[in-house]
Amino acid sequence: MVEGWRLYEWRWQTAQLAPTQWRSSRPRWTGQTALTGQTLLLWAEQGLGDTLQFARFIPRVADLAGKVIVQVPAALCRLLASVDPRVTVVSDDAPPLPHDCHCPLMSLPLALGIDGDVGFTGKAYLHADAAPAGQLQLPAAPGPLRIGLAWAGRKVGAGSACNPGRDIALAALLPLTRQGAQLICLQKEITPAEAALLADQPGMVCLPQALADFADTAIVIEQLDLVISVDTAIAHLAGALGKPCWLLLRHAGEWRWQRTREDSPWYPGMRLFRQQQEGDWDEVIQRVSHALAERMAQTCAPAPSAPA
Template sequence: MIPGKHRPGSPLAQQQIADLLGRGLALHQAGNLPQARETYRFALSLDPRQPDALHLLGVSFLTEHPGEAEQLIRQAIAASPRNPLYLANLGVALRNQHKFDDALAMFDKALRRKSDYWEAHFHRALTLLAMGRTEEALTALGRAIAHNPDHVGALKYRADILSDLDRFDAALADYDRVIKIMPGHAAALNNRGIVLLRLLRAEAALADFDAAIALEPRSPEIANSRGSALRAVGRLDDALAEFDRAAALKPDFVDAIVNRGSVLQDLARYDEALAAYAQAQRINPDHALAHWNDATLRLLTGDYARGFAEAEWQRKVPALGIVTPNFAQPLWLGESSLEGKTILVHADLGFGDTIHFARYIPMLAARGARVIARVQAALRKLIGTMEGVSLCIDKSAPLPEFDLHCPLSSLPLAFGTTLESIPAAVPYLTAPELPETWRERFGNDERMKIGLVWSGNATHSNDRNRSIRAELLAPLLARNAVFVGLQTEVRPHDRAALGERDNLILAGPSFADFSDTAAVVAALDLVITVDTSAAHLAGALGRPVWLLLPHVPDWRWLLDREDSPWYPTARLFRQDAGRDWSTVIARVDHALIEEFPTTS
């Protein structure tokens, strides 16, 4: 007998194999796969059918050579067919070869042997996730966590999935558990910060990103996240520096380059912003957000030809949440005759956008089309009265037959709109008759009646820039006029700041839809509003509207002008580089006294 080598199956041989497997496993766990494999093979030279040696050698190939791993683990199972560990790792080998159904069958077999085998539940979840069966993957992760409540990997996977599904509260709960178990988990801190940022809790998000960057200071992804939070809290110069750092750490990091362009645009450094978007597109020509940001900036500067063409990329930007219906009928973008055709135009953005782009509907009818408008329920009655609308339905209604379709926001492109060809005739919306209750209320007061909107949707991504705190309105509310609050939501701190005023009527909360709002707006002498749907409604009704704009406004208001080519009755009051709303209110107050002396 060769010294050190024993007869297979003998106690000495079994001990030698056990020692070899222990040594190999230590090498394996230390990441030294070549020596681990050599050790496993030496064990197999002592007993070629030794199942643990076959299994461990197979596991060492799971990532690099899953096919070889499958063959070795199958040999281990042949020798020991009821071992759930072998079955589960065979499932991993099959999954790594995209044999998903076979992998699931193997995990299920392992779980029949050991129902509380959390690793099998975990890997089953990853397989379901790879198959796109997200809800089943969440259930499997839940079972893994139930059997191992402190498993960081399962908790983080579940949190990431919940975040992607916009189930933010549940995602935050799992991230909190991960960070409690492992306070130094930089990825969990980063991802929790991203959820907080999406919930508009920017300061809390920034704290997470600060903690994450302290743990991994050279992570370009965390630097990019931190830059987004800095931008959200208005620290634009710091945000720019952070995006620059992210791009320096990873020169082809397109997201950071696009975000850098966004901050440059916020800073009104428009040429540099365009250069950043162009750089991003050179690296990734299909980066939708780079195209969309480029589009908004070109539209803002009046380059409508390129801007409206680039704007079609918005439908591929997940963050915008635009749902593009999958119609069988062809998309119409102006290339074919509409004579005798039925075209469906459908709202694809917000209320203000629907009102803004509805101006094109009569032009479709003028080309011989029968126009069906599919809009938000709150706008259905109002848009349904427009010239050229044959039928108006809301988004929940069954679709009638039609030949062609076009999103409302694509109509400027379809009609080749330029600054000189904007269809600006107003009114193109007609308000219903003012209800008797409002007629009596307005008729008994001879003072000037002014509609007022100082804030929009609190969840709007640009709310921090476009909304005004109610206390800043004090100079206006001191004027000799009746002010009618048109916004449907009044935030608690604004309600407290406004207090009880005999010249302020908060009408908006009583409006059922935009027809109600339109009836009141049509009876007003003037509307003063921030950039919300009320501005578009007043403009479309042909009513005088004074629009209060941030320093870098939405694209349709262009730059450095006090009028709007879209709404002839609009007057624009812009923030200067100081971004101070109080100076804007002061100019509005002065204009009010100057143009309407009775308000002084």
């Protein structure tokens, strides 16, 4: 697996990622030199979900360095402050703080010599604040389960409003509203058409305006029993919080989910529902609906009576 992480460094040679490589006058740390007394700057690359996934390795670096600075998108700053009290988290909107060396977050497994699944403890490594009284505190659930839904990773108004391979139309998820669970919309940005559709679903709790950043989303997820999401940052957030998550995957899923398995070494509480045929989400939703019906039945089943 170490060799696999070494091969992953070739991402910086691709036309897609080469221009995004962060530039610093200080050397890059590759694990070959000691960090004792040194200030290491870790910087986020690629997407928000990638940052959440690889944040698990930050405490290991904090064990080695004199000081660790983590520079990430502003939406993640408040949440990632929970990963380790020894770490300084700053927004990538600001100029970088002084540092002796730097490393991209997704190169940490190689720099740390992570072999196989050894680096995955299976424990939650991010933590949400307690739910405050008010708009982030969910109403009492009418049913036995509270389930969060995320169906897209795009931003409204962006040049590419959706990813047709990864995202699912909200309408395709409506069969899940018939199972009797309380459904919570975890999408921060929703289109006018989606807002109209959600307004017709009385069993759906929708609070996008209340979610200022991922720390707020984490507060909501902590109150849930399950998250059902496409392959976006919400799924990584649920996994990092140790919350059960059902991940809806396109047929050609990304490398991190491997090819055939239905679970993940990255997040032990995650269950993968992968397309059997490219583009066929209907069959995936049918399997999810069946699994949810089973989960509801188990939750509603009376506890066995004690022997006389």
